[in-house]
Amino acid sequence: MRLDECLIVRGGGVLWGVPRARVRVLARAAGTARDVYRVELGGRALAVDEVLGFSARLEVRPLGAVLRRFWSAPALGLALHDGRPVVVVDPDLPPGALVASEEPHG
Amino acid sequence: MAAPAAARATVAHLLVSAGGVVCGVPLDAVRRVVRALAVQPLPGSSRELLGLAEFAGEPLPVLDLAALVAGGTSAPGGPAPVTVVVWAGPQEERELVGLAVEAALEVRPLEIAAVVPSPSGLVRGEVGLEEAVVRVLDLRLLGSAP
Numbered sequence: 001m002r003l004d005e006c007l008i009v010r011g012g013g014v015l016w017g018v019p020r021a022r023v024r025v026l027a028r029a030a031g032t033a034r035d036v037y038r039v040e041l042g043g044r045a046l047a048v049d050e051v052l053g054f055s056a057r058l059e060v061r062p063l064g065a066v067l068r069r070f071w072s073a074p075a076l077g078l079a080l081h082d083g084r085p086v087v088v089v090d091p092d093l094p095p096g097a098l099v100a101s102e103e104p105h106g
Numbered sequence: 107m108a109a110p111a112a113a114r115a116t117v118a119h120l121l122v123s124a125g126g127v128v129c130g131v132p133l134d135a136v137r138r139v140v141r142a143l144a145v146q147p148l149p150g151s152s153r154e155l156l157g158l159a160e161f162a163g164e165p166l167p168v169l170d171l172a173a174l175v176a177g178g179t180s181a182p183g184g185p186a187p188v189t190v191v192v193w194a195g196p197q198e199e200r201e202l203v204g205l206a207v208e209a210a211l212e213v214r215p216l217e218i219a220a221v222v223p224s225p226s227g228l229v230r231g232e233v234g235l236e237e238a239v240v241r242v243l244d245l246r247l248l249g250s251a252p
Contacts, residue, residue, distance in 0.1 A: 065249035085158035
């Protein structure tokens with residue numbers, strides 16, 4: 001599967017590819033000492049440590065049975081970005097490890 | 107009378123050490139042996155899965171052979187010393203995976219008739235060599251449920 005325009009982010013030590021068309025918010029937080037980004041996907045904030053940029057095109061391979069046996073998180077598949085493995089996120093079902101916990105309001 | 111050596115069916119295996127045991131990987135399943143492969147952990151994975159690496163332009167799942175066959179684990183953190191890239195799973199759905207091991211030792215012909223069946227996970231059975239007992243792996247079982 002070929003996927004055009006993916007946002008590549010790092011979260012929890014993993015590179016994730018998020019289909020750009022489904023990214024609702026990509027904003028740099030103001031007034032912070034280091035670069036902090038807010039990324040939202042379908043109304044859910046993602047726990048992103050770093051935004052690496054956009055990938056024009058990703059060749060996405062489905063998850064094999066061996067990987068599925070030992071890792072059950074939802075994903076569209078795997079790809080490479082700059083020679084590094086990327087887990088391509090299912091925008092309808094982002095993995096728990098990438099979804100930010102709710103911040104308390106008040 | 108013992109069968110002549112030439113009549114004994116042997117299959118070449120790559121002997122590796124993992125978790126203090128010696129395992130035999132069928133040589134025809136071995137694609138390559140690589141050193142110091144950078145592995146990116148996956149959150150929420152079971153302990154047998156060390157993570158993902160890049161190999162030959164493809165993402166490669168890397169498994170801890172010590173955890174698979176000996177119930178132990180390799181030293182956490184850092185690259186695995188040696189990764190054996192193998193074809194795994196049933197023939198019609200085989201896929202490349204990496205097996206992180208402590209060392210790749212040597213290639214030896216193993217006499218299949220001498221393998222004592224002791225099926226457990228990936229292990230098809232055991233065969234005794236002069237210096238060690240070898241756990242013979244069946245990588246076709248790797249993609250199936252435990």
